[in-house]
Amino acid sequence: DAKTTQPPSMDCAEGRAANLPCNHSTISGNEYVYWYRQIHSQGPQYIIHGLKNNETNEMASLIITEDRKSSTLILPHATLRDTAVYYCIVDPGNTGKLIFGQGTTLQVKP
Amino acid sequence: EAGVVQSPRYKIIEKKQPVAFWCNPISGHNTLYWYLQNLGQGPELLIRYENEEAVDDSQLPKDRFSAERLKGVDSTLKIQPAELGDSAVYLCASSATFWNEQFFGPGTRLTVL
Numbered sequence: 001d002a003k004t005t006q007p008p009s010m011d012c013a014e015g016r017a018a019n020l021p022c023n024h025s026t027i028s029g030n031e032y033v034y035w036y037r038q039i040h041s042q043g044p045q046y047i048i049h050g051l052k053n054n055e056t057n058e059m060a061s062l063i064i065t066e067d068r069k070s071s072t073l074i075l076p077h078a079t080l081r082d083t084a085v086y087y088c089i090v091d092p093g094n095t096g097k098l099i100f101g102q103g104t105t106l107q108v109k110p
Numbered sequence: 111e112a113g114v115v116q117s118p119r120y121k122i123i124e125k126k127q128p129v130a131f132w133c134n135p136i137s138g139h140n141t142l143y144w145y146l147q148n149l150g151q152g153p154e155l156l157i158r159y160e161n162e163e164a165v166d167d168s169q170l171p172k173d174r175f176s177a178e179r180l181k182g183v184d185s186t187l188k189i190q191p192a193e194l195g196d197s198a199v200y201l202c203a204s205s206a207t208f209w210n211e212q213f214f215g216p217g218t219r220l221t222v223l
Contacts, residue, residue, distance in 0.1 A: 034211075043114070043201050043214030044153065087152060096141065096208030097166065100152025 004088045006104045012082075014110050018075040022088030025069040032091050033064060034098065035073045037084040044087065044100075047073065078108045112136070114215035116202050122221045128190035131218045135183070135204030142179055143212060144170075144187050145201040153201055159185065160208065189220075197222045 005023040012018040024033060034049040048055055048062045050071070055062045061074040075082055087103040115134040123129050135142050140161050145153035156175070158166040161182035170177065174193070179185040189196055199219050203212040 041216075043203070043217050044212075046211035046213065049211065085152075096205065096210075096212070097155060097158070098153075098212065100154070103152055 004090055004101055006086075006088050006101065008102060009105045009107070011107050011109055012075075012078045014080060014108055015077055018073075018078040018082065018106055018108070020073040020075075020086050020088075020104050020106065021070065022073070023070045024088070024090050027068050027090050029068075033062070033068075033071050034089045034091060035060070035062065036087045036089065036098075036100075037082075038087070038103070039081075039084040047086075078106075080108050080110065082106065083108045114202055114204055114213055116200075116215035116218055118218055119216060120219050120221075122223065123192055124223050125194055126191040128188065129192050129220060130189075131187045131200050131202075131220075133185045133187070133202030133215060135185070135202070136213055139204035139206055139213075140182070141205045141208045141210075141212075142185050143203040143205075144177060144185070145203065145214075147199040147201055147217070149198070156187070158208070192220075192222045194222050196220060 032049050032051050035047040036044040038044045048060050050062045064071045085103040085105050087100050089098050117132050142159040144156040146156050147153040157170045157177050159179045162179050177187045199217040201217045203214040205212045
């Protein structure tokens with residue numbers, strides 16, 4: 001199963017872009033990269049997912065490198081409400097079996 | 111549209127007592143998941159249902175944990191007897207199908223004294 005590596009914590013100024021990196025060097029060709037976040041005392045929330053191409057939705061953008069060994073989640077204009085733990089997950093074999101790691105704690109500061 | 115509903119939100123019991131958690135998934139979602147989340151850790155999958163069938167229960171401690179999903183809608187997770195180490199948040203999630211994004215409920219925080 002492909003594992004992911006994320007920095008344990010990051011800070012971001014309110015209104016600025018937050019760029020959260022994820023390394024998944026052992027990813028297989030057909031495995032998707034998913035991002036979820038978990039705000040304190042809530043259940044995880046789906047953000048975005050992708051395979052090869054960059055993806056964008058109303059919440060964020062996902063940039064996947066050409067070799068697919070790493071990706072970056074971009075929150076274009078971070079707000080205080082974006083303070084959360086962000087999880088980068090590779091779905092092993094596209095089974096829907098999400099394996100959550102420790103994630104990155106993003107602190108957005110005023 | 112209502113999200114995933116879980117009850118109770120909080121539960122405090124003494125060790126060796128039984129406890130049950132209830133989950134109502136998003137309407138129309140065929141896949142239902144139960145996760146366990148220890149403090150400071152990411153959620154860990156306990157069991158996954160496709161309709162009423164448990165298709166992945168490899169991480170469920172079957173000596174004390176049990177789950178059911180009657181009629182492929184609501185689900186109940188039970189622990190009997192509870193141990194001190196079971197103190198955690200129990201999360202329920204659902205998805206339209208197993209390859210779609212998962213929607214999580216708020217979780218039940220269990221404290222075993």
